[in-house]
Amino acid sequence: xxxxxxxxxxxxxxxxxxxxxxxxxxxxxxxxxxxxxxxxxxxxxxxxxxxxxxxxxxxxxxxxxxxxxxxxxxxxxxxxxx
Numbered sequence: 001x002x003x004x005x006x007x008x009x010x011x012x013x014x015x016x017x018x019x020x021x022x023x024x025x026x027x028x029x030x031x032x033x034x035x036x037x038x039x040x041x042x043x044x045x046x047x048x049x050x051x052x053x054x055x056x057x058x059x060x061x062x063x064x065x066x067x068x069x070x071x072x073x074x075x076x077x078x079x080x081x082x
Contacts, residue, residue, distance in 0.1 A: 003060075021028045
């Protein structure tokens with residue numbers, strides 16, 4: 001069963017996301033749904049289960065000791081501490 005969801009997102013993010021979806025032959029709803037599936041996946045699910053969203057993610061090179069959670073926390077604090 002599909003349920004409608006209303007979210008608030010910055011306009012420029014929506015424009016870029018729609019462009020990205022179109023370029024990859026997907027709908028924005030499809031991308032969001034698959035991203036949500038990815039982040040709520042049960043830890044018991046094998047990591048090699050592929051969702052289409054994994055194919056769409058860009059690749060970046062980061063140091064082996066890169067702490068994503070720490071960097072995300074810093075960015076959130078910086079954004080909302082104005």
